[in-house]
Amino acid sequence: MVDMIKCLHICNDFLGSRVHRNLYTALSEKNLDQIVYYPQGSGTPDPSAPPPPFDVLAGEFKTSPLDRINQVRKAEKSYNSIRSNIDLNSVDIVHASTLVSNGLIAYKIFKEYNIPYIIAVRGTDINLFLRFRPDLYRLILKILQNASKIVFISQAHQRHFYKKRFIKKFTGYKELADKTKVIHNGIQDFWLINQRPLNKKNSNPCKLLYIGNFRPNKNTYRLAKAVIDIHENINNSISISFVGKGGSEEKKIRYLAKKYSFINFLGPQYNKEELFKIIRDHHIFAMVSHSETFGLVYLEALSQGLPIVYTSGQGIDGTFSFEVGRSAIPKKVSSIKESIMHCIAEYSNFHLEKIDFNVFKWSTVSANYMDLYFEVLSKNKLPISEESSV
Template sequence: MKKYSICHICSYYETPIFCDLVANQKEFTNSRVFYYQYYGHSFFNGDAENVDRCPCYNYIDRFFFFVKQNKAIKNYKRIYVNYKFDLNFSHSLFTNGYVAYTIKKEWGTPYIVTIQNTDLNIFFKYIVFLRKLGVEILRNASSIIISSKSYEETLLKKYIPSKYHNEIQEKIHIVPYGIDNFYSSHKNVNRKEMDINIRILSVGRINRNKNQLLICKATKQLINQGYPIHVDIVGPCVQPYLLKKIQKYDFVSYFDYMSKEQLIEKYREATIFVLTSKTETFGLVYAEALSQGLPIIYTKGEGFDKQFPEGVVGFHTRLNTNDLVCAIKKVINSYNIIQNQCVHASIKYDWDRINSFYKEIYQDSLS
């Protein structure tokens, strides 16, 4: 089997989805990871032999795009001067994609680029002077990977000039992230029917973006309507003032950390999984929940929206209390039908399936 020589350009490598992707492609790739960050960064997940940790800019440089990126490019060229990669794989459009774009211009190495939440909701949305650059990075990419149809629609509708629509759209591949093999090898195929006492589970950092307070407000409204509901919230606290507000609700139990073994039991105990992030590239916890037969509620227009038709594994919600209440009721009213479809749907996030797409993308990008 041909092995592709790939450099993953990833300044966010501490996020497990990226190191999982690299680890699950060892069979058909020889990979190095250019993991660059500011001086003093902890470089979590950076101990593997194929990871090149590179502290190369000051913390304040983060606010000066070209200053920071030019330092990263200089170090990329220093580290890989004697390498000949088939492809660079940049794991974001602006921050990592600019490195790959520059290396292609100087060394001729083709590249793949991934669109992330921050690319759409920060760079394209607010940093207007970089929009033209973002389009140029996309036009020069061999392939463009987006994890959801909703993000593809947002990209093309809001930020790509109409004259480039066809050129860019024909390069786009919708490829989700894969779940940890622990969950895919422990799928819950014997889930019980819904209990009279409903348990809502939410997993994610406690911060404004993850929006757990909205879940609390919607649950309170449902309890007032006679629904017996308890909420379990799992995740490290980033903004303590929000946790204080959450813990004022007597129907909430909070857990700051759980191992995979503990968390899978929480998925199995729960009735519905709810995560109403304001912005979300993908949301791997939705896919984990599905692997345990757990119906889900997700944010309309964000990364998990349109992964499946509405009502197959759950429902989307707008970010207001009444809409979330309605979404939870929809799940409850069609619970047994939805529940029976969740585990089978989670096959979409098994790495064997996802890697079949990547093999085709790598081959197409080099042909």
């Protein structure tokens, strides 16, 4: 029986995403002994952030553009940095936050120290490495084979992953599927404490909201074009507000906001209470990214009674067995337009009250991971599958 667990988290995006910090903080509240590793150059620490309740190690090397191409070289550098600064013999389990970039390091540690590891498969893995890096397929299969558990953040990514041809053809396909689990990300308690139901009496729910950055992946320009089309040809009371900053499409959205009175550019909003008010002042949340691991902002909007327009086959798609909005094909303005119109027309028929938000509490999410750690460590360690060049 396993009592105390020491977990090494390998997380390249630790500084870039609040999700990881929130998870590790919740795990600390369950008395998990943790150390988080991330490579230098993967982000800038927030000087205003309070000290985390867990140990953090920044890699001794800085990432370079070549590391994006040569993942094996990058993993080797990280492995050497970890081995030089952490007593790996004291680590019980490794949690890699991605399949490729972090999973390679976990696999290397497993080979050398026989420490079991779990991996999380994210959007970057599916939409980048599994799509454009066939040279890494053999290595990816070894990482998957030797992982004790494979975690997906959403059902959509799980479906996409197991539809990949080289995964379906793999002789150990069933073995991979059997050790797969979906664990969603969580949202902050603030949104759960202050939930608001959908206002089904609203006769003209036409105020749309987007929150996020303006990088091409977020597809904000097509979203704006869909709203313009609706305003000019179907419903001239529709409007959309954009909250956020950064990315090559920001200038386009700013331009459209100056040109059209029904497009509002609100800029970034860092105050949670103010963002809370903005969300409640709108009727529908729309974000039709090209790729999305999960999209916590969808849940935040749903918690405030806003149906959502989201990406077909990505992120939150498939999370609920009932309608909470409508999915859209990101490359088609017509699809985005149709999904927006569906949400307006069917507004009173959405049943957001069916959502069990307890599933998305960080305390629940962290409990699921703790169960996973205990399950892995309670089983006998398996021998390493066929060697590779890592």
